Amino acid sequence: MGLIQHVDPVLMAVLSVTPTRTASAPAFSETATLESTTSCINLRTTSDDLCEQPFAVFHSDFEQVLGKTPSLRVVAQETSFPFAHEAGIWIPSTRxxxxTSNQYYESGxxxxxxxxxxxxxxKDAGGEYTWEKINPKPDILTANGGVNYKDGALFCSQGYGEKDSGCLVYMDVHPPYESxxxxxxxHGRPFNAPNDVVIHPLDGTIWFTDPDYAFIQSLRPIVRLPNQVYCFNPETGNVRVVTDGIERPNGIxxxxxxxxxxxxxxxxxDGLGGKIDDVPGTIYAYDMVRSPASTKPDRPYILVNKHVFAFADAAAPDGIKTDTNGNVYxxxxxxxxxxxxxxxxxxxxxxPGGSANFCFTDPHVILAFNETRIVEIRLNATGTIVKY
Structure with missing residues (x-):
């Protein structure tokens, strides 16, 4: 049977049972496959609770992404707390x-x-992964997204309480993990809850999203800024807003x-485990251009021409990555x-259970964070890993 299933977009255009407005939104499995006369993606799971056919092809271009022998396996598991949730910062020099974990309460x-x-x-395919907890000095209380920055780890910290502001934190990746x-x-106003971050490799600026999840999740008592996306120049200290008008900007x-x-x-x-059907779960695309109004020779990058790139049919899209061919994950x-x-x-x-975030590591390898599991995916594509 193999791990790949092909979805017929023509059959998928009409559900076998017409949905009603009072019904729940169709599950992500309710589409049509070429391998079956039923109208359902094959979600039978193996003994380790993974789909028997995890690779669903909606367009022939995805076959090139997958290659001939894609694979998927659990490489780390911990059921006592949601240890694998966000970030995914690949450090090639140390492999x-x-x-970061999801939020949880320690005993007592x-x-x-x-x-x-x-x-x-x-180093070798099929080899064993080993994971361990680390404790930065000083601690990073509410780390979320992150990126490789100067061969270290740059984390978004959402902040905690009245005095611990949301921030960007650089961490050395060698013990004792100084941060x-x-x-x-x-400009004197605390960020809401920095969420995800990426580095522009041409000028070294740091771009990050700042939704209000810390307030929603009772980490912070008040919101002092709109939900916005920022660009920070660590060389000059300048921080500027690059876009607003997104209810909860997240992955970037x-x-x-x-x-x-x-x-x-x-x-x-909704930030509390629930889903809202009639609001955007959308990826927006912006053109990145040098500011046409700038009078300086090294004009900064700005975002223009916002438009809908994609709408996700299964909850909201969270972390975003691209591969070297321009496909968006x-x-x-x-x-x-x-x-x-x-x-x-x-x-x-x-x-099963989804993935809030993931990262490309070696060529042709993805690590997906599935709350209590880390899943290794091997395929033909290579991720665009931005380093600065």
């Missing part, structure tokens, strides 16, 4: 990936905790040619969805 504590961990990747705050306010990524910026809107997830409620550069859904990597 380690740093990531009334304070929410987010744990930073790392996982060591084997340093590099930005913690917008650049196209491999650096002409497009993708930002995910996660308003469709996002963590969704059914795993990882993949669109071509025109915003056409070409395939899905189905993971």
């Amino acid at each position: 380690e990936c740093f990531f 504590s009334s304070i929410k905790k987010i744990q930073i961990s790392k996982i060591q990747a084997p 340093k705050v590099i930005l913690n306010h917008f 990524s650049f196209s491999p040619d650096l002409k497009t910026c993708y930002i995910s809107e996660t308003h469709a997830s 996002s963590g969704c409620g059914d795993g990882i969805q993949v669109w071509d550069s025109d915003g056409i859904l070409i395939g899905k990597i189905l993971i």
